[in-house]
Amino acid sequence: EPEVTQTPSHQVTQMGQEVILRCVPISNHLYFYWYRQILGQKVEFLVSFYNNEISEKSEIFDDQFSVERPDGSNFTLKIRSTKLEDSAMYFCASSESGRSVVSEQFFGPGTRLTVL
């Protein structure tokens, strides 16, 4: 069964450093998402991406964040200058369709980001 994969599973970084979290969505999916979950808190939406551009973003997704689909298979989330409060699990998700057609999102296993 196809699945979303994410690397690395755990990333430790120093405050102020740049990190790139990587995701490989399901191959025939066209819509991609990033969510995060701070330990003990809710899963929060960050951004959605379609046709090589951001289609929706939350207020969490500020100028420190960016997303990219550098090739036909990868989808990345970059945090330019990490802060302690960026420590969280980051989940990538993908779906066949977006908002106009009912389509469930499939989530990856997550990357645990720890900022020291």
Added chain:
Amino acid sequence: DAKTTQPPSMDCAEGRAANLPCNHSTISGNEYVYWYRQIHSQGPQYIIHGLKNNETNEMASLIITEDRKSSTLILPHATLRDTAVYYCIVRGTSGTYKYIFGTGTRLKVLA
């Protein structure tokens, strides 16, 4: 904020049916009800979704009331591996791509 309300926790005996309720009294006509679960800190796992008719798949059944203001997810024969946090999410077919997660129901299946 999430548009759904769920009990914070429930217990269920192994082998019995687990019935997880969800209230979504402000649901709109074009909004679907989705159910996901999260085991430990893994990524949310899709279970089932529906609009107004009852739905069943290999994992669960979804019962939506006629007025669509509430629904129940049924795991027919719960196992220990079904211990997880279950999320009920309402999302439409226009206006937004995102899921808004609430705090969910922490289901504990007891041996």
